[in-house]
Amino acid sequence: MSERAPRLAATALTGYWDADGENLILGCSCLRASKAEETGRFQTRLLSNPWDEPGVETATLAAYDVSYERMLAGLSASLDRFHGHARGPRYWRIVAGPWLTAYLTTLCDRLLVAKAALKEAPAASFEAPSPLPPARDTAEFLARLTTDDLNQRLYGEVFRFLGLPVIGRAAAYEPPRLRPAWKTAASDAAASLAQAARRLRAPEAVFSSLYMPASDLSALCLASGFRLQPTLGRISTPPDSATGDPRRATLAETETSDELERLAWTLMPAHLPRILMEDFAAAAAAVRREWPSPPRAALTSVGWLLDEHFKLLAAETVSSGGRLAIAQHGGAYGMFDVLHNERHERAIADEYWTWGWTEPSSRAAPARIRPLPNPRLSRSAKRRPEDGWLLVTHALPRFGYTFYFCNVPVWPRYPEYLAQRERFVAALPEAERARMSVRLPVEDFGWDMSTRLERRWPGLHLEAAREPLLERAARARLVVIDHPQTSWLECLAAGVPTLLFWDPMLWRMRPSALGAFEALRKAGILRDAPDEAAARAAEVMKDPEAWWDSSEVRSAVEDFRAGWARGSRDWAAQWAAAAHELTEARP
Structure with a gap:
């Protein structure tokens, strides 16, 4: 009797996993805290991620840059031909570039991960539904990219391209929620x-x-x-048609020797948004009618x-x-x-x-x-601090390099960021933990952050980020931020006592910014290790306003704002x- 081939698991949709055999987990995006009991019943093995291999990131991004420019030139020429007007590369870089960036970035990641999985298990099996009809526009395409459903289908396309016989399965698809009618009416009135x-x-x-x-x-x-x-114009797209423009198929005939580009051209007929194909002529004409002279x-x-x-x-x-x-x-x-x-x-x-x-x-x-x-x-927070303090957190899509390449943090190490947050909470004195509120993103993309925290610390105060940040921060004696995105710059600029921590190896900065961050470290505003940040928070909480008003801290904040957060x-x-x-x- 032949040995049962392992199943490749590319998403958290366990209905596509093998209940009786081994499942090779392609990445951390497959394992959700809220489904730990369910996934624990499966035989699983987490594969190493190819992005962690020495030199892979540098080489892959360099190759991506070349492929993107070639594909933009090829897509521009095709769209000019389809729509009968020579608009040129800059026109299409503006109109189609955001979609192409997300599309090619996503395929670059999925191809790298899929090839590594097949190298590990060349006889593995994979199950996936058929590809979806093309998205209406860039917004719908990007919304799909964050879902398990789309990624299960997309990995199926990638594995087929690589020669793996993919097991097909019929599956319903729930499209993204349409914009509420009242929002559309309000937009039209404003326009x-x-x-x-x-x-x-x-x-x-x-x-x-x-x-x-x-x-x-x-x-x-x-x-x-x-x-x-x-x-305030808005593009009104017609209902999806059962038949698309037959010229879509010609995109797959584009010749190239590069593997990523061949994959992208092969799959493009199923993924190019309708706004760039079937609906483009009407949309462009509507804009020209509204603006006969741009x-x-x-x-x-x-x-x-x-x-x-x-x-x-x-x-x-x-x-x-x-x-x-x-x-x-x-x-x-x-x-x-x-x-x-x-x-x-x-x-x-x-x-x-x-x-x-x-x-x-x-x-x-x-x-x-x-x-x-x-x-x-350019606004100061209207401070009215209460007794507690606030930990501000962050979320990204679970699937690697969705939308574009960026180190926020270096994929596939996002779970390390979540673990460092938990290290911070664990290192706090119990009294300070009881006074802390954790501000979680409204959309956490399936990372199940509240589940992770509540299981370790029942009763920990969690709140969804529905209230504007500065209004909420104004009531906190201290704000601690665990990531270098937008929140910390707003809090620094608003005069809110703010303590920062993150791992500089996860959130890599370009050389021109390193000096500014080192100045924040010297002033005691930024810490690299979560346990050090916890000890610092407990010390600062004795008198946050006095700490924030100290000459060393105030000088560091003012110098930083001049170059990075000007108001x-x-x-x-x-x-x-x-x-x-x-x-x-x-x-």
Whole structure:
């Protein structure tokens, strides 16, 4: 009798695991704390992750960079041919680049992991449903990427490409929830008001998705004398058709000798969003009707990623000789060693408005850097501290390198970040642990953070991050933050007593930022080890305000803010002036 082949387990969907044989676990994304009892009934073995092999990350990212540029050029040519107009690579880098980045990054990771699994077990089996119909747009595609369902299907496609006979299975699919009708109605009403305002005064420049509240958007419009106005258009996509454009199939015929590129072209007919194919002509025509003469400049913070209307308008703007500026929207920018979304933003923009840092432009990131104060960093917290203190946490999708390559932290070591958080909690004196609240992300992507903490510390106070951070932080005597994303910069800028800790080997910084972090370490604001941070928190909690007001800490915070978290009461005037200069600089 032949030995039973092991089953490859690529997701936490245990219905695809083998109940009677060995299951080879492809990564930490398969093992959920909330399903520990269920998965414990299976025979499992966690495979080593190929990203941990020496030199793999450097070589893979270098090869990815070459593949991305070749694929962008090939996709641009195909889309120009399909849509009958030579728009060129920059146009498609703006419109299709965010999707291509997520698509190719995801395939790069899944291909690397799948090949390593087959090297370990070449006779293994895998079971998966059929691929899904194409997503409507980039937003739906990215929403799918975070799910076990999509990744089970995607791994099936990758294993088939590698020659593994995949066991098929019918499976229903629950699509992402549609936008609530009231939100659509509100957006449409706001768009109508914006169009009416443009009839009263045509703007020099437009903005969208600036990642700030309505009060700040109003202040910006006023400061510019309404020369800068919002564009609030929305792409209305028709219902999905049972039949797609037959030209999709020709994408799979693209010839290349590179394995990642062959995989990406082979699978592309099933994954290219409809907004770039079937729905593109109508969407582009709608934007041109709304803007027969494109604005002289366009500005966004996050619209470059999911706002299809803004991407089309921005592409039309630069194609007609206008300018595009992107404003930094959160932490990590200018700091992280690997951050491909920053690189994309700086590749498509003429100017990149930072929170204070600067870097030389490069061929891969040619945008001119303009440091400006940000409204999110321009307000002090209205302090009314109570007795307790706050631990602020972080979550990322479970599946490796979803959306783009970045070390937040280095994949596949995210469970080490979760473990360090628990080391911090364990090292606290019991009295301080009782006074602490743990602020957990509303969406934790299946990491089951509350389950992990509650099992170890029943009664630990947990809260979902629904209240705005600075409002919640204002009531905390001390805020401790375990990751270098956006929260800590906002708290430092708002004057909230803030203690930081993270492992610098997990959250790697680029050389130009290392000195700034070392200064925070010397001032006792940043700790690398969770047990050291716990001891520091207990000491600081004796009098957080006195610690925060000490000359050493205050000087370190002020110096750091000047370069990385700049704020100003006249930020709106500075932004308005920068936007006006942008329109004047047009060729």
